[in-house]
Amino acid sequence: MKRLVVLGGGESGVGTALLAKAKGYEVFVSDKGKIKENYRQVLIHNEIEWEDETHSESKILNADIVMKSPGIPDKAPLVKQIREKGIQVVSEIEFASKFTKATIVGITGSNGKTTTSTLTHYILKRELNVGLGGNIGDSFAKQVLEHDYPNYVLEISSFQLDDIDTFKPKIAVLLNVTPDHLDRYDYKFENYIASKFRIAENQTKEDYLVYDADDEVITNWLKEHPVQSTLLPFSITKKVEKGAYLEEEKMIIAIDNNQIHMSTNNLALEGKHNIKNAMAASTVAHLLKIRKQTIRESLESFQGVEHRLEQVLKINKVQYINDSKATNVNATYFALESMDAPTIWIVGGVDKGNNYEELFAFVNEKVKAVICLGVDNDKLIDTFGGMVDTIVETQSMEEAVKMAYKLSESGDNVLLSPACASFDLFENYEDRGRQFKDAVRNL
Structure with a gap:
């Protein structure tokens, strides 16, 4: 035994x-x-x-x-x-995959994994018997034991990929690669990139790799480290022969002379990054023979995931937004990019070696006050102190939300988008997001 x-x-x-x-x-x-x-x-x-x-x-x-x-x-x-x-x-993914013959869709990336995995599952489950697991929801191993679904959508983190051996998804999705978790990769970005690409290391040409062709980290890595998989890029800047791209306001998914056209104006999720997430999910659905009509309807009705640019409440014409899932700078970049009103930004937590430079333009343009929420806020104060009129330190969510309420005026946004891990003051990002929502409701 x-x-x-x-x-x-x-x-x-x-x-x-x-x-x-x-x-x-x-x-x-x-x-x-x-x-x-x-x-x-x-x-x-x-x-x-x-x-x-x-x-x-x-x-x-x-x-x-x-x-x-x-x-x-x-x-x-x-x-x-x-x-x-x-x-x-x-890893659990490696162990459990040995006991199932299911078609596996594996989704990884520094950002957008949960949204894209949940959206992909949302589309597929309308026509297929499919489980959702990995870094999200019920354990994959437990589902293999109890349901043995014929299909799985797995959200997979780099840590889960570090301990695979033979695991290979039929369809791998690589959304983006930006510096994250470098503390686990000897502060070497290339170690982290290599870890993400392990999702395709056992694939053959019968398998597919769906990836963001606008992401230079991904395209450069593929040039130097070619994979066996059939490549299906998606892009919002250029036309691709096979894969997904934008033409005017339309998203086009083209695989084997079979095309789907969809207006991006009708997407339920807002923001450029969500057009990409929708492209990735639609490409997977198209590969798995989901009807075009189903894909369209799903993209128009999908409401997003908790703690990801989640609109909580409007109080005195101020919109409170919970983006607690933004545990790295790139995720916060998307959040700030999508703000269309003066913003009071709640930020901070456990810094994983963050470089905040890419946020400077948005902070200068959109942020009127920064509320630091962490045990150690020195780096934030040094970085943003000169850019905004008001920067304050807080030690609890309740205090941060009350401060935001005081500083806000009619028409503002209050955005929790921490750009950091949550383990200094909270159990996890869900706990942080729930505390934010409770504090807003108690105002």
Whole structure:
């Protein structure tokens, strides 16, 4: 009997443990932190051995295979020990994919993953039996065990791709690559780019890579590191032979002499970046033979995802917008780009080596006040202090929202778009977004 050790007792860890047990593995789950009560109950109920608030090396280093949670870095001493012993380390995506023959759509990129994955799933589920998982929602492994859908849309982070071996999606989508998580990649951008491109490393010419042809990082990398996949680029600046492009106000998707035309004026989601997300999702749907009418209707009715440019409330003619999911500078770039009124910007958190330069033009043009929300705000104050009339420091969401309320005038926007991770003051970006919405509702 093979022994699988799962490091991390969260959604992906517990899902993997359940699937492994069902497939005849001896399973042990170990979490250095505290395992949440609901996950603990699942493990107890399924008679899976587990421990939390410690890692017992004697029970871990005798594994045949280790599934580690994407949150645990390779630099962790325990992971180094495991690798030194020659034990295979895999991600949940890698492990679970061995037990399904489903058609997999894998979506990655620095930004837009959740929106594009959710939108793609939203279109496909109208005509196909399809699961949504990966970095979002229910664990992929658990879905393979309980539903074994014939199709999956998986949102995949670079951390999940770092530990694949044979995983290959039928359709891979690479939305964009901008510097993010460099703290996990020895502060080398090329390491992070290589990690994103692993989504295509096992693909053959029968598989597809859908990617942004306007993204120089992607196009330059492809020139130097060609992939086997059939390429389907999308662009909002130039015409492509195969793939998706814009012509006047129309989005055109062209694959094998079969074209879809769609007006971009009717898209439910606003902003240039969302035209790209819609192109990527539509290309996937077209490849999977979804009817044109269904694709059109879906793009016109899709309402977006929580914590991503989510309109919360209008109070005294001031619009409050929750973009807590903007955990890097590029995501905040899109948010500020789409602001069409004077904006009070709430920013800050755990800085992952951010360079704020690309935001300067928007800050000068649109931002009237900056509210810093983080434990350490020095870099923000140094960077933006000279650009705006008002810059203030706050230590809690309630305080930040009250300050925004004081500084705002009729017709303004109040935008939470932190450009940073949330772990200094919040559990995660969802917690941060929910606290923002609660604080706005309590004004």
